[in-house]
Amino acid sequence: MRILMVEDEKHMAEAIEQVLKKNHYSVDLAFNGEDGLDCGLSGIYDFIILDIMLPKMNGIAVLKELRKNGIDTPVILLTAKGGTSDKVIGLDSGADDYLAKPFPTEELLARLRALGRRKSELICDNVLKYGDIELNPHTLNLRCRKSDFKLTLKECQLLELLIHRRNGITSKDSIIEKIWGYDTDAEDNHVEVYISFLRKKLTSLKSYVSIQTKRGVGYYLTSKESAK
Template sequence: MRLLIVEDEVHLAEALSQILRKQHYSVDVVHDGRSGLEYAQSGIYDLLLLDIMMPEMDGFRVLQQLRREGVCTPAIFLTAKGEVDDRVMGLDCGADDYIAKPFSTEELLARIRAALRRKGETIPDDTLRFGDVELTPSSLKLAVGGKDMKLNLKESELLELLLTRKTAVTSKEQIIEKLWGFDSEVEHNNVEVYVSFLRKKLAFLHSKVRIATIRGVGYLLEVTD
């Protein structure tokens, strides 16, 4: 899952990103509201963590603009402004939650999981299943029958994306945006490499699930006999 942190306190933003990456989230960080808006408009994020008092645009304006544009990505405000009126305004702007600084790591992670559950997203503690394949993103574990192996982070993120979309075709562009970010310079052959890695691991575990290539379009999952 990919999260966007929009926080102008550089040290705090970096600390948050490290905490979340240890939980196997993919994280992008920007330090002003205008950049946060542009990143969030891409639609590639599963959740937004927004500060309120920021350069260029405050968090309220960022979220209001996103909601007007139909971007419904879950959002949590992280702010030192803890007054009731501020919390009410944040929720009225379309936020899913509001947490005042300072906050504990455990509380933040719990609120992220809760926000993702409310939106019907798969959270990292869940196991994704398709055919005989089971993927647990929180431990990067791929299991087929009674056998399992650990994937690297990008392999797990790619398989998670394909499992979430199941039989829908996923383009290389969608994979790059989701796994590396919409402004990444990663090329199509990087995607092909990770697809090849996953195919070999599924074959090693004798899975009936295979990653099919739809030439010129993308990839989807199929269950073979």
Template sequence: MNILLVEDRIPSDDSLVQLFKENNHKIDHTDSMRYGLYLALTGSHDIIVIDTLTHTVDEINLLKSIRKSGLTSPVFLISTQSDISYKVIGLDSGADDYLVKPFSTEELFARIRALGRRKNSILLNNNLCYGDITLYTNCLTLSTEEAKIKLTCQECKILEFLIIRRCMITSKDIIIEKIWGLDTDAHGNHVEVYIYFIRKKLKSLNSKVIINTIRGLGYKLDIKSK
């Protein structure tokens, strides 16, 4: 999995980073809450881990900002605070799970795996709605109230990703990484072709949903006003 680790201090060692790497996870690491938010909003991580000694305003703001953005990636909070009130604050602010230090390595990765399964289950089983369209991922179908059309598997995955990230601009690189994977020969032209086909199908449904190209940055879903 691709994991983002955000810490509230400069670590005395990189044991947690090494632990993730030793268990074959790709890791992005920062001790800045502000830069952590920037990395989180790229939407390229499967799980976001926030490692904190104590609950701070910055950490709570990070959690709330992640959720306010519409990002659905699971957030795992690790803290030395065992009091139930701290757990409630963290979970209510947007965390999906809470682990108290010290902890066993086995429990840490069991919870990471559980969050990964939860995310995959959400993406595979839920019908996604945006504007006047509904995407049925289980049968590769896109519909409005008046009509429906079949999608290819890649078209469905890309549109699903764009709907999930509807509040954000999605770059070609992120699409390639999330849809084709890290070890792929796919490039920007592949993305452009599939975006073209998806746009044609949205137009054939007479949908108000459009895929805007943000020059130099990527794509963003929008809804035509008329």
């Protein structure tokens, strides 16, 4: 699981980073709202831990901008403000949970686990749809009308990422970071190989969906249904 933590108190952020890493999370830190927004818009994170009181751009503004751009990553808001009105504003702006500082790290870990379970349940219950294809990330099954293909895990993760980013272009770097991780030796050709695999399976299924390349930028999905 990959986490983005946006917190301007560097010592606190680095201490929490170490705790999260010991619990097998991969963590990136941002120390102001503008950097946090840029990172969050990449769509590569499983969770975002977001402070409200931030320099350059406050956490509520960051959160609203993320949601406006279709980023549905679960967000836990952190703030020194514990009043009911602050919680309501945060949750109404699209936050999934709320923690008032100071807080025990055990509680943060418990909330991350709870959000993870909730996310897994949503994936199990909901099939992702784009054009004439349906992808079940839980079973790795790709369906097009009455035909099916069982994808490999990385094929499924790649197609899931492209479906989630359907309104944008996903770069090779973003794909590598999301699917292989930051400490990987994977290179651009790994992405190209899996894009090729998916294209062949979409063609075999006779799907209207195709993976397009914008040279030097990345990949995106299109769907062109034939005239009936």
